[in-house]
Amino acid sequence: DGGITQSPKYLFRKEGQNVTLSCEQNLNHDAMYWYRQDPGQGLRLIYYSQIVNDFQKGDIAEGYSVSREKKESFPLTVTSAQKNPTAFYLCASSIVLEGGEQYFGPGTRLTVT
Amino acid sequence: QKEVEQNSGPLSVPEGAIASLNCTYSDRGSQSFFWYRQYSGKSPELIMSIYSNGDKEDGRFTAQLNKASQYVSLLIRDSQPSDSATYLCAGVSGGSNYKLTFGKGTLLTVNP
Numbered sequence: 001d002g003g004i005t006q007s008p009k010y011l012f013r014k015e016g017q018n019v020t021l022s023c024e025q026n027l028n029h030d031a032m033y034w035y036r037q038d039p040g041q042g043l044r045l046i047y048y049s050q051i052v053n054d055f056q057k058g059d060i061a062e063g064y065s066v067s068r069e070k071k072e073s074f075p076l077t078v079t080s081a082q083k084n085p086t087a088f089y090l091c092a093s094s095i096v097l098e099g100g101e102q103y104f105g106p107g108t109r110l111t112v113t
Numbered sequence: 114q115k116e117v118e119q120n121s122g123p124l125s126v127p128e129g130a131i132a133s134l135n136c137t138y139s140d141r142g143s144q145s146f147f148w149y150r151q152y153s154g155k156s157p158e159l160i161m162s163i164y165s166n167g168d169k170e171d172g173r174f175t176a177q178l179n180k181a182s183q184y185v186s187l188l189i190r191d192s193q194p195s196d197s198a199t200y201l202c203a204g205v206s207g208g209s210n211y212k213l214t215f216g217k218g219t220l221l222t223v224n225p
């Protein structure tokens with residue numbers, strides 16, 4: 001089955017720790033994205049990547065880092081510099097040249113205390 | 114700042130009625146629009162895409178795009194309790210064919 005997987009579904013961390021969220025897709029999509037969703041805020045773009053070894057900052061990149069070493073994988077690290085890391089994190093992918101339709105993974109709910 | 118705004122809701126309709134969800138956008142260069150459905154605690158699911166002026170129908174769903182008025186809507190006919198969810202409108206930013214700007218969503222409740 002083709003799709004996007006994110007792990008883990010729930011993640012708990014202590015303040016001051018870095019944490020890496022996994023995102024893998026087997027749709028053969030070129031572009032991948034990370035969004036953050038907070039209650040009442042809608043989706044906000046953190047980072048996006050069009051091709052391997054290339055990525056760009058979105059609207060709220062501060063305190064986050066990414067890598068794109070393989071087409072299938074786009075992990076997100078939430079660093080200790082992110083002031084309010086508790087949120088629902090969503091990974092998405094799309095075929096870059098066709099219409100912009102983005103498909104989402106199931107999400108990771110991160111709680112930092 | 115390019116924006117997508119949705120009617121604030123929440124919207125409540127009886128089962129079997131038509132639910133109308135609306136969205137306006139500020140970027141005149143936006144060419145493509147999408148409606149996502151998001152159940153509580155779940156990730157967004159793409160339900161409709163629309164790229165040209167007019168209506169696009171898919172089953173009980175109809176998306177409408179009016180580029181002159183910068184307005185997008187989603188109609189859900191014969192609403193069912195299973196349609197109860199938050200609906201997100203998104204547009205592709207002008208100059209890009211992949212970067213989406215999302216509205217904050219409208220919560221729809223369909224009452225049996």
